[in-house]
Amino acid sequence: MSQRILVVEDEADLAQILVDYLKRDGYAANAIGDGLAAMDELRRAPPDLLLLDVMLPGMDGLTILRELRKTSLLPVILVTARVEEIDRLIGLELGADDYVCKPYSPREVVARVKTVLRRTQTGTAAGTAAEATASATGGKRVEIDADGWQARVGGSRLDLTPKEFRLLQALVTHPGRVMSRGQLLDVLYADNLDVSERAVDSHMKNLRKKLAQALPEREAIRSIYGIGFVFEP
Numbered sequence: 001m002s003q004r005i006l007v008v009e010d011e012a013d014l015a016q017i018l019v020d021y022l023k024r025d026g027y028a029a030n031a032i033g034d035g036l037a038a039m040d041e042l043r044r045a046p047p048d049l050l051l052l053d054v055m056l057p058g059m060d061g062l063t064i065l066r067e068l069r070k071t072s073l074l075p076v077i078l079v080t081a082r083v084e085e086i087d088r089l090i091g092l093e094l095g096a097d098d099y100v101c102k103p104y105s106p107r108e109v110v111a112r113v114k115t116v117l118r119r120t121q122t123g124t125a126a127g128t129a130a131e132a133t134a135s136a137t138g139g140k141r142v143e144i145d146a147d148g149w150q151a152r153v154g155g156s157r158l159d160l161t162p163k164e165f166r167l168l169q170a171l172v173t174h175p176g177r178v179m180s181r182g183q184l185l186d187v188l189y190a191d192n193l194d195v196s197e198r199a200v201d202s203h204m205k206n207l208r209k210k211l212a213q214a215l216p217e218r219e220a221i222r223s224i225y226g227i228g229f230v231f232e233p
Contacts, residue, residue, distance in 0.1 A: 002028040006047040021106040035059030054080040069095040115176035153214040171231035180228040
């Protein structure tokens with residue numbers, strides 16, 4: 001049975017394009033252009049994934065997301081033309097799994113849908129499994145041994161500090177998901193509120209340098225300007 005994607009977008013032409021592209025890739029997709037109607041549909045028949053525009057009539061996307069997260073872990077990708085940093089951070093902190101900014105390529109949106117569905121279906125949580133393995137990156141696998149505090153690329157051990165390991169573990173166990181500096185700061189210094197987010201950048205710089213030596217063919221951890229970082233398998 002095809003996975004069902006609900007597109008909540010008030011620009012009818014744009015919504016139809018997304019629906020067509022999703023159907024072409026084998027998904028069952030439909031669109032709703034009003035926030036209140038979308039909320040009713042989500043309660044009546046939850047889809048497998050929600051593509052949610054931020055600016056909507058009736059009820060805006062962030063309010064829908066906030067209400068949804070009270071009772072559901074349904075995968076949500078925010079779609080927004082509001083590119084200000086605060087909007088993106090609010091969306092991610094409310095529990096969005098990913099976001100895309102307008103204008104975008106419909107192919108990119110479909111690729112994000114596939115990544116989020118794959119990740120949420122796998123459901124690997126950081127720290128709960130002895131070993132978490134990301135998808136092949138440049139022909140090599142990035143592996144995290146949580147119990148042994150070791151990371152390997154293509155079977156070879158990475159020489160990481162404890163904080164570099166924590167950063168890599170957090171990103172690898174959420175592939176394709178953008179994690180803000182604030183979220184990563186909590187990973188590193190959960191009990192210390194006085195540490196600056198610049199500490200994340202310092203440890204991340206060293207981690208990315210070590211990954212670049214192990215994976216010279218591609219950038220495994222990408223910096224998202226003004227937000228944070230994402231591991232791209």
